[in-house]
Amino acid sequence: MKLIVNIDVPDLAAAEAFYTAAFDLAVTRRFDGVVELTGESALFHLLEKAPGTTGAGGDPRRYDRHWSPVHLDILVEDLDMAVDRATAAGALVERRPPDGAWGRIANMADPFGHGFCLIQLLNRGYDELT
Known part of the structure; x- marks a missing residue:
């Protein structure tokens, strides 16, 4: 089994810059609205999703704290x-x-x-x- 951590973000470029700098992760793949990062024991996928779009359970996505x-x-x-x-x-x-x-x-x-x-x-x- 391998764990993939998916993190919804409103700005893919800003998220890539943060997660690569903060945790020394490296970009391994890019595909439609997704950046895959590696460097830890789990894969990280940053998923670009606009604020207010529907997330799991029908809740709107929000990016305030x-x-x-x-x-x-x-x-x-x-x-x-x-x-x-x-x-x-x-x-x-x-x-x-x-x-x-x-x-x-x-x-x-x-x-x-x-x-x-x-x-x-x-x-x-x-x-x-x-």
């Missing part, structure tokens, strides 16, 4: 460096809670309103919670 029960958690080796890289590319830091025995996290948003978390595991990672 929104909440979604599905979001990206991106494991990184160095949280500070990853946050700096993402913010330089246009991401917003929303919250940096205190570090825990399990690791460090930064709650972020991309320029298109999608939330994601950058996570640096420490010690035994999530096993510290059990």
Whole structure:
């Protein structure tokens, strides 16, 4: 099984610039309204979809900051460096809670309103919670 992450965006060129700069992903294919990115263990497809068009479940797409029960958690080796890289590319830091025995996290948003978390595991990672 292979995971493909699809991210709807209103501006494909801006999304490509953000995701390649923020996460060191590379463009591998382009097709009608889609840019495929690789460089992590999952493929990323940026799908150009205009604001207000109908998404899954009949909801209109919106690109202001929104909440979604599905979001990206991106494991990184160095949280500070990853946050700096993402913010330089246009991401917003929303919250940096205190570090825990399990690791460090930064709650972020991309320029298109999608939330994601950058996570640096420490010690035994999530096993510290059990």
